[in-house]
Amino acid sequence: MNMIAVGRPTRPEPVGPDASDPRGLVRDEPLIFELGGWSKTGVDLPEAELDAKDLGDLACAGPVALPGLSEPEALRHYVRLSQKNHAIDLALYPLGSCTMKHNPRLNEKAARLPGLADIHPLQPASTVQGALELMGELSHWLMTLTGMPAVALSPKAGAQGELCGLLAMRAAHEARGDARHRVLIPVSAHGTNPATAALAGYAVEEIGQTDDGHVDLKDLEAKLGPDVAAVMITNPNTCGLFERDIVEIARLTHTAGAYLYCDGANFNAIVGRVRPGDLGVDAMHINLHKTFSTPHGGGGPGAGPVVFSEALAPFAPAPRVVQADGGWRLEEHGRGFGRLCAFHGQMGMFVRALAYMLSHGGDGLAQVSGDAVLSANYLKARLEDLLTPAFEGRCMHEALFDDAWLEGTGATTLDVAKALIDEGFHPMTMYFPLVVRGAMLIEPTETEPKAELDRFVDALRAIAERAKAGQAEELKAAPRRAPLARLDETLAARKPRLRWTEESA
Amino acid sequence: MRYLPLTSDDRAEMLAVIGAPDIEALFEDAPAKARAKIDLPAHQGEIEVERRLSALASRNRPAGAGPFFCGAGAYRHHVPASVDHLIQRSEFLTSYTPYQPEISQGTLQVLFEFQTQVAELTGLPVANASLYDGSTAAAEAVLMAARITRRSKAILAGGLHPHYAETIRTLVHGVGVEVVRRPLAVDAEADASGLGEDVACVVVQNPNLFGTVTDLKPLADKVHAAGALLVVVVTEAVSLGLLQSPGAMGADIVAAEGQSIGNALSFGGPYVGLFAAREPFLRQMPGRLCGETVDGEGRRGFVLTLSAREQHIRREKATSNICTNSGLCALAFSIHLSLLGGEGLRRLALLNHEAARRLKAALDEVPGVEVLTPRFFNEIAVRLPAPAAPLVEAMAAEGVIAGVPVSRLDPEAGMDDVLLLAATELTIPEDIQALKGALTKVLA
Numbered sequence: 001m002n003m004i005a006v007g008r009p010t011r012p013e014p015v016g017p018d019a020s021d022p023r024g025l026v027r028d029e030p031l032i033f034e035l036g037g038w039s040k041t042g043v044d045l046p047e048a049e050l051d052a053k054d055l056g057d058l059a060c061a062g063p064v065a066l067p068g069l070s071e072p073e074a075l076r077h078y079v080r081l082s083q084k085n086h087a088i089d090l091a092l093y094p095l096g097s098c099t100m101k102h103n104p105r106l107n108e109k110a111a112r113l114p115g116l117a118d119i120h121p122l123q124p125a126s127t128v129q130g131a132l133e134l135m136g137e138l139s140h141w142l143m144t145l146t147g148m149p150a151v152a153l154s155p156k157a158g159a160q161g162e163l164c165g166l167l168a169m170r171a172a173h174e175a176r177g178d179a180r181h182r183v184l185i186p187v188s189a190h191g192t193n194p195a196t197a198a199l200a201g202y203a204v205e206e207i208g209q210t211d212d213g214h215v216d217l218k219d220l221e222a223k224l225g226p227d228v229a230a231v232m233i234t235n236p237n238t239c240g241l242f243e244r245d246i247v248e249i250a251r252l253t254h255t256a257g258a259y260l261y262c263d264g265a266n267f268n269a270i271v272g273r274v275r276p277g278d279l280g281v282d283a284m285h286i287n288l289h290k291t292f293s294t295p296h297g298g299g300g301p302g303a304g305p306v307v308f309s310e311a312l313a314p315f316a317p318a319p320r321v322v323q324a325d326g327g328w329r330l331e332e333h334g335r336g337f338g339r340l341c342a343f344h345g346q347m348g349m350f351v352r353a354l355a356y357m358l359s360h361g362g363d364g365l366a367q368v369s370g371d372a373v374l375s376a377n378y379l380k381a382r383l384e385d386l387l388t389p390a391f392e393g394r395c396m397h398e399a400l401f402d403d404a405w406l407e408g409t410g411a412t413t414l415d416v417a418k419a420l421i422d423e424g425f426h427p428m429t430m431y432f433p434l435v436v437r438g439a440m441l442i443e444p445t446e447t448e449p450k451a452e453l454d455r456f457v458d459a460l461r462a463i464a465e466r467a468k469a470g471q472a473e474e475l476k477a478a479p480r481r482a483p484l485a486r487l488d489e490t491l492a493a494r495k496p497r498l499r500w501t502e503e504s505a
Numbered sequence: 506m507r508y509l510p511l512t513s514d515d516r517a518e519m520l521a522v523i524g525a526p527d528i529e530a531l532f533e534d535a536p537a538k539a540r541a542k543i544d545l546p547a548h549q550g551e552i553e554v555e556r557r558l559s560a561l562a563s564r565n566r567p568a569g570a571g572p573f574f575c576g577a578g579a580y581r582h583h584v585p586a587s588v589d590h591l592i593q594r595s596e597f598l599t600s601y602t603p604y605q606p607e608i609s610q611g612t613l614q615v616l617f618e619f620q621t622q623v624a625e626l627t628g629l630p631v632a633n634a635s636l637y638d639g640s641t642a643a644a645e646a647v648l649m650a651a652r653i654t655r656r657s658k659a660i661l662a663g664g665l666h667p668h669y670a671e672t673i674r675t676l677v678h679g680v681g682v683e684v685v686r687r688p689l690a691v692d693a694e695a696d697a698s699g700l701g702e703d704v705a706c707v708v709v710q711n712p713n714l715f716g717t718v719t720d721l722k723p724l725a726d727k728v729h730a731a732g733a734l735l736v737v738v739v740t741e742a743v744s745l746g747l748l749q750s751p752g753a754m755g756a757d758i759v760a761a762e763g764q765s766i767g768n769a770l771s772f773g774g775p776y777v778g779l780f781a782a783r784e785p786f787l788r789q790m791p792g793r794l795c796g797e798t799v800d801g802e803g804r805r806g807f808v809l810t811l812s813a814r815e816q817h818i819r820r821e822k823a824t825s826n827i828c829t830n831s832g833l834c835a836l837a838f839s840i841h842l843s844l845l846g847g848e849g850l851r852r853l854a855l856l857n858h859e860a861a862r863r864l865k866a867a868l869d870e871v872p873g874v875e876v877l878t879p880r881f882f883n884e885i886a887v888r889l890p891a892p893a894a895p896l897v898e899a900m901a902a903e904g905v906i907a908g909v910p911v912s913r914l915d916p917e918a919g920m921d922d923v924l925l926l927a928a929t930e931l932t933i934p935e936d937i938q939a940l941k942g943a944l945t946k947v948l949a
Contacts, residue, residue, distance in 0.1 A: 028804070032618050032843050041852075042844035043585055045930065048855035050862050052747060058718050058880060060749050066625055068846015071587055078840060082596035084610035089595035095604070102508055103599050106551050111771075112589070115562025120575040121773030122909040123566065124901045130564030131772050137561075144545055156637035156774070157829040159816070167675065195816035195826035199648075201679030204821040242534035273532060278539035289829065293508075296601040297592075297833025298612040299793070301637070301775030317675070333916055338675030342578055342640035342668035342762075343773025351558065358554045362545030364506045370528040371511050377531060378519040394523070394531055421608055432817070449510035450519065482607035485801035489606075492798035492810040496787065498631050499621040504797075 029080045033500045036067025042074050084483045085298070086426045092448055092456050096398045096429035096441025097190065097238060099268045099290035104359065107293070107352035116351050121343035125329045131347065132328030135321045138354045142286060142305055145365070147277030150313035152336075153305045153321070154345035158265055161285025161304030162196040162232070164340055168283060168308060168315040169230050169259040170200060171337040175315070178257065180229035186215050188238045188433040193263060202229060209435055213239040213391040213400075215249060224256040234263035235279070236270065236396035238433040240376065240441070250280025259283065259312065267291045268372055268445070269397035272365030282309040288346070292353035303346035303353070319344050371446035372397040375453060379442055382457045386464045390436045397445075403438025405464070410472035413438040416463055418486065421479035423459035506548055566906065568770060572936035572943075574864070576884045576927025577714065577909040578639070578666050578740040579773060580765045582853075583931055588767050588840045592833055602793070602832070606808045607800075612832065613807035616795035619839040626745045626842075627759040628752025629781040634793040634809075635835040636778030636827060639762025640669045643708060643738050644676035645780065645791040645825055646760040650706035650734040651682050652789050652824070658683045658703045663690030664713025666740060667915040673708070689911070689918045691877045691886060694719040700731035706758075710738040711751065714914075715877060715925065716861075716884035718748060725755025734758060742766050742779065742838075743929075744882040746847075746854035758782045767841030768834050777834035788814060791825030853930055857883035860928035860937075867941045868926075873948055877923070884927040886911070889948070893924040896947060903943040 052059045069077060086093065093100035111117060119128055139151045152168075155161040166183070173180050183197040186207045194204045205223055208216040215233060224231075231253045235243045243249065253260045262276055262284040268291040270276075276284050288294045289302035296302075308316055317336040321344075322329060330344065360368060373396050380389060380399035388404040403413050417427030417440075429441040444453060467475060479485065497504060511519075516528070525531055532540065549557075568581045575581070592598065596611055603609030603616075616634045623632035636642040647659045659682055661670050667689070674684045685699065694709050694717070707728050712718045721737065728735045737751035739761035751759045761779040768776060782790060788811065796810035816823040845853060861883040868874050873890035889896060893910030900907040908926035911918055928937070 029614065031614070031621075033621065036843065036846060038846070039848050041846045041849035042587075043849045043853070045849065045852045045856060047852065048859040050855075050859040052855060052858050054862070055718065055748070055858075055880060055882075058720060058749060059747050060753070063847035063851040064625055064746060064750070066622060066842060066845075066847040066850065068849055069843050071585075071844065074840065074844050075587060075591070077843070078591045078597075078615075079594065081611040081614055082591075082594040084608070084614075085596035085600045085612055086605070086608040087596045088599040093599075093601070095601060098601055100599075100601060104508055106554060108593060108598075110555065110558040110562075112769075113559060113562040114567040114569060115565040116558070117769040117771050118567040118569050118581070119565045119772045120568055120573075120581065120770050120906070121579055122575050122577055122913060123568075123906055124898050126898060127566035127901050127906065128772070130561040133564070134558075134561045141545065144543060147539075156641060157827070159826040159828050160637065160641070163676070163826065167679070170679070190828075191816035191818070191820050191823070192826050192828050194821035195819075195823040198821040198823075199676070199679055199826050201681065242532075244534040244536075247536055270532070270535065272543055274535045274539045275541065275543065276539075278541070279536065287829075295598045295833065296829075298597055298600050298609075298615075298836065299602040299634070299832030300830040301777075301832070301834055302829035303775075332913070338678070339668060339671035340641075340675060341638055341672055341774075342666065346774040347772035348769070348775050355554055355558055358546070358549055358557060359508070359551070360506065361548035362543050364509070364548040365545075366543070367506060367509060370531075371509055371516070373531045374511070374516060374519055374523075374528055377523045377525070381523045394525070396531075417605070418607070421605065426608065427605055446509060446511070450515040479607050483610050484607050484804060484806045487606045487800045487806045487808050488798045489808050489810065492796040492808045493813075496794070496811060497797040498617075498787075498794055498810075499624050500617070 029077065031500050032067050032069060035077060036069045038067060040068040040070060042069050042071045091424050092444065092452050093426040094428050094442045094444050095426060096443040097265055099443060099445055101293055101445040102447035103293055103295040104356060107355040110355045111348050111351040129328055132321050134354060135350060136323060136328060138350050141357045142307055145271060146284060146307045147275030148307035149310055150308040150316050151305055152316045154319060154340050155285060155304040155306055156341055156346060157302035158285050158287045158304040159192040159196055160340055161306045162192055163200060164306045164317060165261045165283030165285060166196060166200040166230060167337045168312045171315040172312055173229055180227050182228045184223055184228055184231045186233060188435045189234055190238065190263060190265060193232045213241045215243055217245055217248060221252055224252055226257060228256055228258045230259045230261050232261040232263065234266060236266045239391060240395040240398035240400045241391060242396055246279045265290060266397060269369055271369045272362060273369050282312050288349045288353040293356045294349045294352040301346055303349035368446050375444040375446060375448060378453060379444055379457060383460060386461055398441055398443035400436060401440045402436045406467060409467045411467040411475045413440055415475040418478040419463045419475045420459065422481045425456055425459060572905040572939040574908040574926040574940060575906055577925045578762060579770055580741055580927060580929055581770055581931055582765050582929050584767055584841060585844055588837050591840050592837050597836055603809060606806060610806060613795050615836055615839055617797060617807050619835050620795060622839060622842050623779045623781055627781040628750025629759055630784045631787055632781040633790050634795050635831045636780050636792050637831060638776040638778045639740055639760060640672040642760035642778030642780045643669050644673045646736040646758040647673050647677050647682060647706060647708065649758060649789050649791065650736060653786055654705040654734060656703050656705035657681055658685060659705055660699055660707045661686040662709040663687040663693040664715060664717060665708055665710045665738060666714050669738060689915060689920060691715040692717045692879055695724055697724055697727035700727060700733060704731060704733045706734040706736045708736040708738060710740065712741060712744055712882045712884060715886035716881040717878050718880045718882055721754040736760060741883065743854050743857055746850035747858060748882060763838045767837035775831060775834055777831040777838055789824055792827050792830055856930040860932040861885060864926060864928040864937055867937045871941060871944050883929060884925060886923055886925050889922045889924055892921045899947045900943050905940050905943045907940060
């Protein structure tokens, strides 16, 4: 054994099968309720000189039963917990339809400038001219990139953007005395599309799909009619394919007096290259947390601004930022169909998204979509001899496989996903879109080095070969190298425990 | 470009594997007419972008730059430095919804702790893993009440924030819920009129838009006797550290804005919607729920659960269309609250109340200014001898951000002379003196 001067071994002793178990670093971490003290605090505040006797019984007698942690305890608790998460900053996170790309830290810094973070939504307009101009500039970029003449910034996330689009369509129909009751949605759509249509008060009808993964034009034409308010499509669609008949879809939709909504979740595939406005789209939301890299934050926050065609522009909701008399102001009332949330939308996300756009520029954004599509096609090309692509030919920004290749192996899509965890990757999106059996939807994004794409391909190919070599049982035991093994989701749903209680401790 | 790792050699190699001549060929399914060159500025380095954003930031007057009294649904509070550090941990910041629980236990345990904290604060047994903000949470509460009661009318009390009222009206219109909005009123939460058999819920805010604090028990009894539900909206979460909890006063659903704890003002978003309810309504809740379970080796772990309510499973029959929520803001909320603990939160709330009492005392001394709010936590409404909107602009010129004119929130309310002012633990006596001085000067 090689020894260095101080006598420590430079090469580890041979170790047993559990050697790669990471639990030496990843500790079991108690809940704050098991860790904290009822009278402990990590914030030193002076004691108030005045009491709250003026409030009488409106005030409660003592503090809320919440534990406190000192600052060092809090740091350890949350840092330890963080270490149980996978993240983009650790490795490829190819969750299809989610666009898990690198989150530039310049954007975080910008969003924390006091002039942007420490301003109140209802300050006088004269004291927030920079913020309003920022919103105006973001609007300009979004309208230019999509070729659409109007934008509503306020929707809080993609699903609220969908609602914003449909409510504008509803308002437009109502304005011409043409109440309609149905929305057509492809079977492959995100679940938010039908859920949103229902929330907007429409009955949902599904449009079929062709064998090659596109909207079935004949089915669409048959279902369109004077009662259809909107057709909601996703382009590129959730199979990772560009809807090449989109112009015809728009023509048919408009001929029937309906509007075309486009779910912009997959805008990253075409940003800087293809303008939805030129395709006949009437409204589209843009997930700033996908295409424009604002961090996903463990589930949010997002932002879902919506761009509108000329026909729908008058129905865009309040607030709107407008430039007049050499200054900027907000129109907070009147016009449009109403209000989607308090205040003006996700300003923190606007700052980050604009920083991202300015950094890339028009040329860089075209390279973004180019590299995203290139990377997905590369993965597809390197995997298609071993896995079964759901559809022939090239894809856009995500590669979709079905589970035909697993037939007879005893392993499932879920097993493959969990096995990927042991190789250090976040699994792909599984079992979505619903139209493909055992779907595996892989979206690498443009921010992966080629070496990382190759590492992923090698890992997935090795898993595939193990599955085909009759080692399904091994895959079913995965993950073995994660902080926890597979969790009992049935138990969680059958006996819901959604909070800590003293009795449960 | 600094965010793009592929080199031109990589691209050439990858194109060869794919069998495509160039990247453009991968886009051939898109119609040529939509593939026009897009006219936008070229890429920039970090120095130039930072310079541009700093220039925009410099044209705003930060709340911390001087006397500042805006509230009305967004509050300026201190956030401990460790909170912002922790939420920037890569593993929290750059992960997504915990769909794979084995490698998301960090986020999931935080959500479980968050749900427990929200339940304790609101005085209700179950809470979800967050919604977008308080206003959309209030709309979800109305939709949920309509589903539970199978009734279709919601009464909005006169103290409800106008943005919340407008948001509710917009978001529930599609499914046919009728919204009856009472006229804005400083102190009318006790009003239990109009409780017919078609009423699904009454929505009240506490403290209300004007800062008024009310004992909601009598109202809750009347609402329940009519077979309806009481939805309590809270826009200032710090108040929950001092006031009777909504649950203790009879709320069935609480929809609250959590910004005050852990989150920056950020010009209105992103914020975090808190949502809690009574246990029997669990399966009607909107949004994600995190639950405790065990893994294959019997160890405690957490998963997203009861997802049969949600859009990705139930599609058009889901309880809500929400997908992305406010995860990172919920984390900030939870960390700040863990640092405070119940004791710290009460102390913080008392400091807020004290600052507001000092503010009231100062305003009482300004000739022509009448304080309208009878019982308050940290916010009060005053009637001015002049319209409030031009006054706040004049006050801004004096270096004082004086508050929010009611006319800005609801121009039709006939309250052009009413101004809302909030004070927090960050309001110092000098700020209050500056406000009093500038107000006296501007009114003279």
